[in-house]
Amino acid sequence: MRTLPILIAVLLSTLSPDVLAEDASRPSGTATVPLQDLIPLYAQREAPAAPPPMEALVKSDLTGRLTAEALLVEGHFEVEVLADGRWTQVRLLQLDADTYPTRLPTLEGATVGVVDGYLCLVTRKAGRYELEVGLAVRSSAAGAERRAQLRFGAHAAPVPLTLEADTSVFTLMEPLPSSAGEGFTVYPAQGALRVGWRAAAPVARGEKVQVRPPLEPRITEASATWVSTLEGRATLRVAYTLSLDREQPLELMLPEGHALERVTLNAIPVPAEAEGGVVNLKVAPARLGETGGALEVVLTRELGVFHLSGRLKLALPRVSWPVAELRARAHFPSVFNYRREGGSLEQVDAADAPAMEAASLPGKVLHFRQYLVAASAPTLELGYSVDISQSYFR
Structure with a gap:
């Protein structure tokens, strides 16, 4: 008869104090509720929240300038993440073999980096995120001509690129409409921005530069x-x-x-x-x-x-x-x-x-x-x- 209290004491000693306290505070037992009282309680239960129609919305603005061998791009993105409580990956730009990030921001509640060949924003918290990024797109050479392209990610709608090009140094190969000053507009085609250029021929020392008189419009x-x-x-x-x-x-x-x-x-x-x-x-x-x-x-x-x-x-x-x-x-x-x-x-x-x-x-x-x-x-x-x-x- 004395072995039963000893067994109960051993079982109680193996349980943690937190578990004992939780079990003590949790009500136990069964209850019988009339059907007419149960139906209102069942109707008041919280329905699961509907998922958002899309994970995120992206607004972007791109500017670029030319060097002898690369296209340098500065991008401003405004990302509105709609999903909350789960991981969301927003693909902004596709980074081909010749595209490298030169500047990535540090955000609170989100991370910006390269994931599976894409420049991505990763977060599990809904909200608005603004970020500035820098990219270098190395050009491919075909003789004296240079060509570079930048592809958009799945979540970013293609937008034009405002390109700064000094026409005394570079000759653009594509028909680009002029925006203002030395700025030109590159419109996307098939989800990518493509720019072609070549360096202007250097002027030999002592050689006079022939300046064409302005054409009367x-x-x-x-x-x-x-x-x-x-x-x-x-x-x-x-x-x-x-x-x-x-x-x-x-x-x-x-x-x-x-x-x-x-x-x-x-x-x-x-x-x-x-x-x-x-x-x-x-x-x-x-x-x-x-x-x-x-x-x-x-x-x-x-x-x-x-x-x-x-x-x-x-x-x-x-x-x-x-x-x-x-x-x-x-x-x-x-x-x-x-x-x-x-x-x-x-x-x-x-x-x-x-x-x-x-x-x-x-x-x-x-x-x-x-x-x-x-x-x-x-x-x-x-x-x-x-x-x-x-x-x-x-």
Whole structure:
């Protein structure tokens, strides 16, 4: 009979004080609860939180500059991590064999480093993280040319790179639009930024540098197209062929009653606004070292509903540069006959009209032309009346 207390004492001595205290504080036993009381308790239980739609959102801004053998990139990232309580890996940039990190930040609650060939932010805490990184992208050489590329990670949307390049030291191989000063914009293609350049040829000692005189900017030719519906809504598209050797200002004065729809420079849309009917632009050659560019302007206007007969007064924008030759074409409703009644544009026959881009546009086609336009807005006045040539009653 004395062995039972000794066995109980031995079992109690093997348990830690924390376990004994926890068992003593935890209630034990069973309880019977009526169903009508259990249902409200079951409804009040906490539902598991839904996972976020994505692990993180990334906003980035990249700038770069060229050296003789590499592209140096500075990146600013704003990362919003949505997942909390579990490890999240945000892949920002892909580091190829020729890409090396030169500067990595130290963050509170997160780590930035290279993981499986990617520049990543790793954390298990939700929140906003801002980081600055530096990268060196070593170029591959093909003769005198150098090429470098930087790929984006899976979580970072591709964004343009603002590139600083001294054109007296480097010649860019890609057609890059100029942003300001010596800055150029490199747009991503297929998830990567690609830059090509070569070093400018050194000038021999004692050799004089031949400086080309600045090219007087002008417009070698312009083509305009009017298209109007029977309800009187007209669209005017004007394309200018530019002759220039550097960035230059260009001013367009819109005709009265016209609204600016869009402007493209070298096939790239550019932001532009008409202030008081005047559009001020900065135009540049399509490629570095070339002397040609292209500008296209699209305008709209309400001509009013066509009547049985009437008169149309049309005009083109006034350009601050001289225009050597202007060709115009009008596509108006085919139920009318048209006759030129005035204006600076002269009508020409279709057979004598210069070749313009073929377009499957409806309506009757009229051709016009003007030479040597300077500091003026080309105008055209047309009279129209119902075409009864196909009527049985005359």
